Amino acid sequence: TVECDLHFSEKKLPIAVLASPPGAGNTWVRYLLQQATGIYTGSVYHDQGLYDAGFLGEMASPYDGQVLVSTIKNPHDMLNFSAVILLIRNIYAATLSEINRKMTSNQTVIADFNKFVLNTAKYLSHVVRIWLLDHRVPTLVVHYEDLIKNTVGEVTRMLDFLNVSENERRMRCLENVEEGKFQRRSKNDWNQKYNVFHDMQNVINERMKSISQLLEERGDKPIATFNLSFHSYTFDRMTNHTLPGVQVSHRCNVTQCFCIS
Numbered sequence: 656t657v658e659c660d661l662h663f664s665e666k667k668l669p670i671a672v673l674a675s676p677p678g679a680g681n682t683w684v685r686y687l688l689q690q691a692t693g694i695y696t697g698s699v700y701h702d703q704g705l706y707d708a709g710f711l712g713e714m715a716s717p718y719d720g721q722v723l724v725s726t727i728k729n730p731h732d733m734l735n736f737s738a739v740i741l742l743i744r745n746i747y748a749a750t751l752s753e754i755n756r757k758m759t760s761n762q763t764v765i766a767d768f769n770k771f772v773l774n775t776a777k778y779l780s781h782v783v784r785i786w787l788l789d790h791r792v793p794t795l796v797v798h799y800e801d802l803i804k805n806t807v808g809e810v811t812r813m814l815d816f817l818n819v820s821e822n823e824r825r826m827r828c829l830e831n832v833e834e835g836k837f838q839r840r841s842k843n844d845w846n847q848k849y850n851v852f853h854d855m856q857n858v859i860n861e862r863m864k865s866i867s868q869l870l871e872e873r874g875d876k877p878i879a880t881f882n883l884s885f886h887s888y889t890f891d892r893m894t895n896h897t898l899p900g901v902q903v904s905h906r907c908n909v910t911q912c913f914c915i916s
Contacts, residue, residue, distance in 0.1 A: 673726050675728070691829055723819075737793075745800065748799075750776040776855065
């Protein structure tokens with residue numbers, strides 16, 4: 656049998672961070688790294704919900720060297736660190752994930768849904784740019800899409816980068832890992848039915864192009880892309896699509912909508 660229990664590191668580890676914008680799969684990557692090493696991961700934000708879910712390193716100090724990596728969104732949220740794993744995801748997909756998180760956790764009504772979506776996409780791309788332009792310490796870029804396709808291979812890349820020795824790894828603990836165990840899943844298929852991005856594609860595409868240029872300049876792959884396919888839907892003059900705690904109104908007769916394929 657393989658021992659897959661978790662613990663704090665017995666030796667002081669270098670202060671490494673797992674950086675990503677919201678919606679990029681940070682929590683899932685933490686879970687994978689914990690399974691592969693047996694060492695807890697932490698965070699500078701001390702999220703009680705994650706702690707209750709079993710991430711017992713969540714409340715540890717990032718500076719104690721007891722955790723493998725610490726979650727961070729902005730470089731200014733932490734003063735000193737020696738290495739960065741930067742997790743990147745397609746901006747459209749990350750935006751949908753973050754919108755789903757906000758809508759399912761906040762029982763509020765969003766007055767201007769289009770503005771809310773665009774501001775979320777802009778913020779996510781801004782976070783990625785900040786990290787790509789920060790050259791203070793060694794940085795490993797990991798694409799969420801690559802992690803989905805080749806989980807063990809990408810986890811191995813991260814462990815190599817963190818200088819985790821072969822005898823400290825337990826890759827067999829990844830064998831029964833359910834993809835997306837700690838990923839949020841929408842209870843609604845609204846994001847596949849309706850074009851939540853409307854006329855924002857040019858703005859978002861330009862931001863993704865800029866990020867891809869920065870990635871290629873440092874020798875990394877460009878940001879992942881996918882196809883947006885058209886679907887037509889006929890709406891009444893006033894159609895209300897009520898999401899969990901969110902009310903959205905569309906004034907239209909016939910509109911073309913995108914879904915991710």
